[in-house]
Amino acid sequence: MKLYFQLFLQFFHVGVFSFGGGYATLPFLYDISEKFHWYSAKQLTDMLAISSITPGPVGVNVATFAGFATSGILGALVATCSIILPSYIIVTIVSKVLDKFKTNRCVKGAVRGIKPAGAALLSAVGIRLIFTSNLHLLGTMLLLALVVLNIVKKRDPLITLGISAVVGLVLGYFNWIGV
Amino acid sequence: MEKTFYSIFKTFFKVGTLLLGGGYVILPLLTSELVDKKQWITSDELCEYYALGASLPGIIAANVAIFTGRKLLGTKGAIAATVGMVMPAFLAIVLLASILSEIIEKPSIQHIFWGVGIGVITLLFLAVKEMWTKAVTDKFSVIVYSVCLILALSKKVPLALIIIGALIFGILFQKYEDKRNGFNNSKTEEKV
Numbered sequence: 001m002k003l004y005f006q007l008f009l010q011f012f013h014v015g016v017f018s019f020g021g022g023y024a025t026l027p028f029l030y031d032i033s034e035k036f037h038w039y040s041a042k043q044l045t046d047m048l049a050i051s052s053i054t055p056g057p058v059g060v061n062v063a064t065f066a067g068f069a070t071s072g073i074l075g076a077l078v079a080t081c082s083i084i085l086p087s088y089i090i091v092t093i094v095s096k097v098l099d100k101f102k103t104n105r106c107v108k109g110a111v112r113g114i115k116p117a118g119a120a121l122l123s124a125v126g127i128r129l130i131f132t133s134n135l136h137l138l139g140t141m142l143l144l145a146l147v148v149l150n151i152v153k154k155r156d157p158l159i160t161l162g163i164s165a166v167v168g169l170v171l172g173y174f175n176w177i178g179v
Numbered sequence: 180m181e182k183t184f185y186s187i188f189k190t191f192f193k194v195g196t197l198l199l200g201g202g203y204v205i206l207p208l209l210t211s212e213l214v215d216k217k218q219w220i221t222s223d224e225l226c227e228y229y230a231l232g233a234s235l236p237g238i239i240a241a242n243v244a245i246f247t248g249r250k251l252l253g254t255k256g257a258i259a260a261t262v263g264m265v266m267p268a269f270l271a272i273v274l275l276a277s278i279l280s281e282i283i284e285k286p287s288i289q290h291i292f293w294g295v296g297i298g299v300i301t302l303l304f305l306a307v308k309e310m311w312t313k314a315v316t317d318k319f320s321v322i323v324y325s326v327c328l329i330l331a332l333s334k335k336v337p338l339a340l341i342i343i344g345a346l347i348f349g350i351l352f353q354k355y356e357d358k359r360n361g362f363n364n365s366k367t368e369e370k371v
Contacts, residue, residue: 020310088245
């Protein structure tokens with residue numbers, strides 16, 4: 001019971017504080033992995049890859065996975081509902097005061113402050129991931145190549161993941177990556 | 180098409196199923212289903228819900244679903260849309276999670292995940308780049324970004340506190356700027 005309550009509390013907290021959609025939940029999810037050991041940082045990264053080829057928003061996928069890894073299907077249900085519940089409450093309130101909400105100066109200021117903060121939290125995750133995943137030389141080269149590829153022309157995320165999967169498979173086959 | 184609990188659920192279940200690759204495709208998907216096919220809402224309304232959903236906390240797809248569902252059929256609609264949107268993601272992971280632990284130990288799968296992990300970091304940086312172009316547009320936002328980045332990297336401050344701090348700082352700065360620019364409406368509008 002205590003575990004479910006913890007799950008509820010942690011994922012509710014993710015739902016309340018992650019601004020900016022999609023990957024904005026990541027800083028909090030990595031934070032949870034360090035504090036509670038429900039899943040490891042490596043598992044979370046794997047999970048992100050998986051969630052790009054499964055239906056649905058990344059945040060929901062990871063919440064479901066974390067809940068499932070912790071305590072089976074009931075845990076998955078608790079975690080998923082908890083990450084959505086804040087949205088439900090907040091959107092319900094906002095849609096009742098919609099016109100005031102859109103013109104309110106405090107809201108405008110709050111959004112102006114939160115957006116760069118959300119970008120900063122995600123940047124911190126990216127920077128930390130580079131140092132903690134064992135990229136080696138080949139991995140760093142792959143990362144740079146993929147970034148350049150995407151900057152030249154915006155590509156479907158699935159193409160990026162497809163290329164990286166094939167490169168990983170090939171390099172691993174020749175035993176060049178030490179995994 | 181009639182707006183019933185079931186039809187709303189079904190529509191959002193379809194969108195949730197097609198939502199692959201991290202939510203980038205949600206706007207075109209919703210446009211095709213809700214605006215073009217069902218004609219439940221206008222394109223302008225959808226864009227507004229999306230913009231609002233993106234500026235509120237939580238998962239954008241869920242926020243948009245709740246806004247739209249509420250508009251279509253009140254509380255019932257909101258619940259139908261949310262459950263429909265989330266259920267495919269939930270089912271997919273529950274099904275995968277049970278077989279995943281068995282196959283993940285294979286070396287070739289490990290190699291694929293090594294590569295895909297790098298792909299994920301790439302996507303993450305692209306997401307940062309996109310957030311950056313939308314959010315970091317003036318001196319104020321550069322300062323907020325830099326301070327938050329340092330705090331987040333230091334790991335000494337809880338992430339929630341960083342967000343709350345940025346929120347308060349944003350409100351204060353907006354008030355200061357309004358005062359400086361002589362924005363008179365602020366007094367009456369702030370009483371929400």
